[in-house]
Amino acid sequence: MHCLEVNDLVHRYRNGDVVLDGVTLRIPAGSIYGFLGPNGAGKTTTLRLILGLIALQHGAISIFGLQLAAHRIDILRRVGSLIESPSLYDHLTATENLALLQAVHRVDEAKIGDVLDLVGLAGTHRKKVGEFSLGMKQRLAIAVALLHEPELLILDEPTNGLDPNGIVEMRALLTRLNRERGLTIVISSHLLAEIERLATHVGIIHRGRVLFEGTLDELQRRRRTHVALATNDDERAIALLARQSIAATIADGRIVMPAMPNTAIAQVNRRLVDAGLDVHELHTAGDDLEAIFMNLVSN
Amino acid sequence: MTLDFPMVLRCEWLKRRRSFAGWLVLGGALFTPAIIIAVRLVQHAKLPALYANPAFWPSLWRSAWESMAMLLLPIAAILATSLVAQIEFRNNAWKQVRTLPLHPATIYAAKLAVILVLIGQLLALFSVGIWLAAAVPWLFVAGVPWPSDMLSPSFVFAQNARYFVDCLPIVAAQYAIALHSRNYLVPLGAGFVAWIGALGLLQWKYAFVFPYTYTMLDYLGGEPAGKVTVPAIGTAPYALGYAALFAVAGYVLFATKRQKG
Numbered sequence: 181m182h183c184l185e186v187n188d189l190v191h192r193y194r195n196g197d198v199v200l201d202g203v204t205l206r207i208p209a210g211s212i213y214g215f216l217g218p219n220g221a222g223k224t225t226t227l228r229l230i231l232g233l234i235a236l237q238h239g240a241i242s243i244f245g246l247q248l249a250a251h252r253i254d255i256l257r258r259v260g261s262l263i264e265s266p267s268l269y270d271h272l273t274a275t276e277n278l279a280l281l282q283a284v285h286r287v288d289e290a291k292i293g294d295v296l297d298l299v300g301l302a303g304t305h306r307k308k309v310g311e312f313s314l315g316m317k318q319r320l321a322i323a324v325a326l327l328h329e330p331e332l333l334i335l336d337e338p339t340n341g342l343d344p345n346g347i348v349e350m351r352a353l354l355t356r357l358n359r360e361r362g363l364t365i366v367i368s369s370h371l372l373a374e375i376e377r378l379a380t381h382v383g384i385i386h387r388g389r390v391l392f393e394g395t396l397d398e399l400q401r402r403r404r405t406h407v408a409l410a411t412n413d414d415e416r417a418i419a420l421l422a423r424q425s426i427a428a429t430i431a432d433g434r435i436v437m438p439a440m441p442n443t444a445i446a447q448v449n450r451r452l453v454d455a456g457l458d459v460h461e462l463h464t465a466g467d468d469l470e471a472i473f474m475n476l477v478s479n
Numbered sequence: 480m481t482l483d484f485p486m487v488l489r490c491e492w493l494k495r496r497r498s499f500a501g502w503l504v505l506g507g508a509l510f511t512p513a514i515i516i517a518v519r520l521v522q523h524a525k526l527p528a529l530y531a532n533p534a535f536w537p538s539l540w541r542s543a544w545e546s547m548a549m550l551l552l553p554i555a556a557i558l559a560t561s562l563v564a565q566i567e568f569r570n571n572a573w574k575q576v577r578t579l580p581l582h583p584a585t586i587y588a589a590k591l592a593v594i595l596v597l598i599g600q601l602l603a604l605f606s607v608g609i610w611l612a613a614a615v616p617w618l619f620v621a622g623v624p625w626p627s628d629m630l631s632p633s634f635v636f637a638q639n640a641r642y643f644v645d646c647l648p649i650v651a652a653q654y655a656i657a658l659h660s661r662n663y664l665v666p667l668g669a670g671f672v673a674w675i676g677a678l679g680l681l682q683w684k685y686a687f688v689f690p691y692t693y694t695m696l697d698y699l700g701g702e703p704a705g706k707v708t709v710p711a712i713g714t715a716p717y718a719l720g721y722a723a724l725f726a727v728a729g730y731v732l733f734a735t736k737r738q739k740g
């Protein structure tokens with residue numbers, strides 16, 4: 181079942197630029213969905229539409245099988261979110277910030293301590309949020325999003341401002357929440373490396389269009405592999421390979437050949453050595469995910 | 480929505496903790512009484528005669544209310560409204576508030592209620608301040624009698640209720656503007672311009688059509704000379720009518736705002 185379905189969103193801001201151009205997303209229940217795209221791709225705009233923060237101009241959004249337009253309040257009861265910068269009251273402490281929402285969500289007061297523990301902010305006591313570091317604010321914002329035990333968590337670049345340690349902790353926290361509570365998490369980022377270690381599913385958006393959507397494995401399968409070769413005389417090597425109808429080219433100071441089975445690689449090696457060439461390097465290489473991402477985005 | 484309201488009101492009330500709101504109420508209410516006390520302590524020789532006057536309380540009440548009705552109450556309404564809206568803008572918190580599982584009307588009404596409670600606090604504390612303005616000089620200056628014929632609680636309450644209603648259109652109009660503008664200078668600027676406009680219009684026969692004039696008209700209308708024209712039905716129906724109109728218009732703007740956070 182899909183926890184969140186977005187169909188054919190088109191959005192233009194007042195200045196007339198179309199920033200979303202037919203965005204369709206399927207976010208499976210129980211997944212960690214990495215929503216990837218470079219700056220200005222339309223991630224925040226999409227997430228704002230999903231939360232009803234900007235009016236829907238075209239398309240449809242359904243969450244938990246309910247239409248957003250008709251059931252916004254019921255849906256929001258079950259959603260936690262963090263969009264762009266944290267929304268916190270600087271003149272109040274962490275506990276006071278949470279107490280505001282505890283009243284509205286009508287959850288037990290003990291939950292405040294629980295979520296503060298969860299994000300590692302239990303020791304801030306009387307310190308006002310205005311005196312927090314950016315990373316601390318970001319953590320508190322996550323605590324705010326988790327206070328009412330949502331089923332869907334929408335996080336827009338939540339690792340903004342976190343140190344490497346904080347990023348690792350956040351990742352561990354999100355993975356745990358997903359495993360233990362079955363929480364569906366949508367997390368946007370412009371860094372594939374960040375999503376790769378966390379997400380089960382990925383959607384890639386660029387200039388308002390979705391370029392890829394699927395599991396992380398499916399994305400991995402898009403890796404294009406090739407065989408790299410370096411010899412003491414690359415031109416002669418290419419000529420030799422051409423005679424066996426292997427299309428080889430030179431890139432980055434090496435010979436690059438299409439992917440081939442290991443037996444074929446061994447044969448290439450034998451031929452080259454028999455012809456008196458020194459083989460310095462011969463191995464299979466592949467694009468990493470970053471390259472796939474860059475490829476998708478640059479085409 | 481009705482069930483959520485008390486909880487949301489509590490939430491909104493908590494937000495104003497440690498903000499400028501407390502100082503606004505305290506300063507607005509005690510500014511004039513403090514000046515009266517200071518002046519009377521300096522001129523302490525005149526006090527025995529003053530305190531023996533049977534009209535002591537009505538004249539104290541009137542002189543204290545002059546600055547309140549003409550200046551402090553309208554300005555406090557403008558400032559309190561901007562403050563409540565700015566708490567969300569300054570902290571980038573609208574997107575948080577607007578994604579709570581609440582009807583926009585609940586949010587709108589709760590914030591408005593907080594402003595009205597602040598105004599109520601200001602008026603109540605001001606009445607206490609007026610009492611202090613009588614009591615403090617009496618305590619410190621020897622030979623001054625306690626003034627007789629204290630104002631009745633029902634008079635004090637009725638006066639406060641009247642001025643409260645008079646400033647409702649200012650609150651409602653300012654609230655509509657303040658919720659709509661990220662920049663706090665917009666509601667403050669509009670408020671000051673309207674306040675100055677109201678002052679300028681006071682002598683005009685139809686000054687009462689301008690919704691920022693009612694606290695002033697009500698005060699000046701009490702002068703025996705009658706320098707201003709107060710409509711026969713009083714200011715309250717006009718004030719309530721404008722307040723309702725602005726509150727509804729403000730709500731429509733709030734609920735249909737394009738970018739909600």
Ligand SMILES: Nc1ncnc2c1ncn2[C@@H]1O[C@H](COP(=O)(O)OP(=O)(O)OP(=O)(O)O)[C@@H](O)[C@H]1O
Binds near residue numbers: 194
């Ligand atoms: N309020 C606005 N008014 C006009 N244009 C806007 C507004 N907000 C965003 N845009 C434009 O919409 C496009 C998408 O912006 P959006 O914030 O959705 O991108 P993003 O993917 O979240 O980028 P980032 O990674 O930088 O956060 C951008 O071209 C941006 O200039």
Ligand SMILES: [Mg+2]
Binds near residue numbers: 223224225264336
């Ligand atoms: Mg963004």
